[in-house]
Amino acid sequence: MLSPAIGTGQLTGLHAVTLNRPKALNALSTPLITELNQALLEVNSSDRVSVILLTGSQKAFAAGADIKEMAPLTFSKAYTQSFIESWSQLTTQVKKPIIAAVSGHALGGGCELAMMADILYCTESANFGQPEIKLGTIPGAGGSQRLTRAIGKSRAMELILTGKSFTGAEAAQWGLAAKAFPSYEALMEGAMKTAETIASYSKVAIIGAKEVVNKSQDLPLRDGVEYERRVFHGIFGSQDQKIGMKAFAEKQKPEWTHE
Ligand code: DAK
Numbered sequence: 135m136l137s138p139a140i141g142t143g144q145l146t147g148l149h150a151v152t153l154n155r156p157k158a159l160n161a162l163s164t165p166l167i168t169e170l171n172q173a174l175l176e177v178n179s180s181d182r183v184s185v186i187l188l189t190g191s192q193k194a195f196a197a198g199a200d201i202k203e204m205a206p207l208t209f210s211k212a213y214t215q216s217f218i219e220s221w222s223q224l225t226t227q228v229k230k231p232i233i234a235a236v237s238g239h240a241l242g243g244g245c246e247l248a249m250m251a252d253i254l255y256c257t258e259s260a261n262f263g264q265p266e267i268k269l270g271t272i273p274g275a276g277g278s279q280r281l282t283r284a285i286g287k288s289r290a291m292e293l294i295l296t297g298k299s300f301t302g303a304e305a306a307q308w309g310l311a312a313k314a315f316p317s318y319e320a321l322m323e324g325a326m327k328t329a330e331t332i333a334s335y336s337k338v339a340i341i342g343a344k345e346v347v348n349k350s351q352d353l354p355l356r357d358g359v360e361y362e363r364r365v366f367h368g369i370f371g372s373q374d375q376k377i378g379m380k381a382f383a384e385k386q387k388p389e390w391t392h393e
Contacts, residue, residue: 147333148326149177150187159197160190162243166200171223178228181392184333184340186232187325188251192318195236195260196244201269221275224250225348229341231332235325236260236302236311237318246275249284252344254311255325257318260302262310267297283351284310336374337392342366 151173153160160166177183190196207217224232224247234251239261248254248262256262264277272278273294282290285308293300306314315321332340346362353361369375373393381388 146330147182147184148187148329149180149183149185150189151177153188153190153196156191156193158200159194159239160244161197161200161202162247163200163203167221171220174224174228174232178230184230184335184337185329186228186230187235187329188232188247189235189237189322189325190240190244191238193238194244195234195238195240196247197239198242198244198265199275221247221250229344230337231340231344233325233329235321236262237321241299242266242273242277243275246273246277246280249280249310250276252348253328254305255313255315255321255328256302256305256311257321258301258303258306258314258316260305260314261299262302262305263297263299264294265297265299267295281310284308336372336378336388336390338369338372338374339378342369 151170153162153166153170155161155163155166162170174186177186204217211217221243231252232250233253233255234248236248236254236256237260238257240248240256241261241263242265245262245264248256264273264281266272266274266277273281278290278294281293284290289308292298300308302311302314305311313324315324342365346358346365349361350358373391374388377390378388380386
């Protein structure tokens with residue numbers, strides 16, 4: 135089951151997964167990533183959960199991949215053993231929406247992990263960055279791709295080539311984060327509220343909506359629009375589409391079956 139490095143908790147329809155390796159500012163070691171993947175896959179398959187909240191501590195969401203673990207790695211080892219390739223499970227295997235609530239440091243792999251989430255919330259003072267250049271390397275978990283798509287090439291290039299940090303307020307201003315909150319408490323409250331709103335809807339529609347929005351990142355527009363239409367047509371096969379539209383017509387609150 136889950137080790138002490140990951141904390142979990144559950145309210146109705148939402149499940150919080152908390153990175154908990156405070157002595158290393160939640161540096162993402164292989165065991166931590168393995169536990170995180172296990173926790174997310176368990177939550178993903180739970181009938182009782184619609185939304186996942188991914189958090190760290192007030193001081194650090196995550197200060198990056200574990201530098202001390204990476205330091206002695208050789209090319210052949212990293213290549214042949216697919217070093218920390220399992221990071222991508224979060225984006226390929228979890229169908230339920232993930233809200234990242236970022237406070238404190240979100241650097242390197244921590245920034246990349248936050249960008250893998252479906253909704254990114256942060257505090258205004260959060261410390262984001264891709265500082266790998268300072269370590270003689272480059273982003274390795276999608277940072278160069280996701281940051282560039284989110285904030286544009288020139289700004290991403292500047293940040294990745296200089297290794298400079300940026301604040302949560304800037305992340306929100308540039309469109310990387312959906313919202314920046316003035317305090318840690320406000321962040322957690324805002325993230326929970328959004329999670330609860332999402333969890334109040336049909337799971338079938340939630341998962342469909344996540345899937346089609348994420349396709350927009352991979353597909354050309356024409357293919358993406360077609361993909362969306364196929365999923366939209368498919369949702370007419372769900373009970374919840376009938377329940378939602380009937381409830382609207384009858385001015386009732388829908389009682390979802392999630393079927
Ligand atoms: N790794 C290991 N330990 C870390 C760490 C990290 N990333 N960040 C912090 N720590 C440890 C520190 O070593 C220290 O441990 P002790 O010395 O007490 O044993 C403890 O956490 C507290 O850190 P500080 O004493 O440094 O705390 P400060 O408040 O003074 O500074 C800081 C906080 C976040 C500014 C500083 O710790 C820092 O600069 N940390 C490193 C940030 C960084 O460079 N991150 C990028 C790492 S490279 C891939 C996936 C991912 C990646 C690559 C490939 N694939 C899927 C292929 C990712 C790469 C990276 O993330």
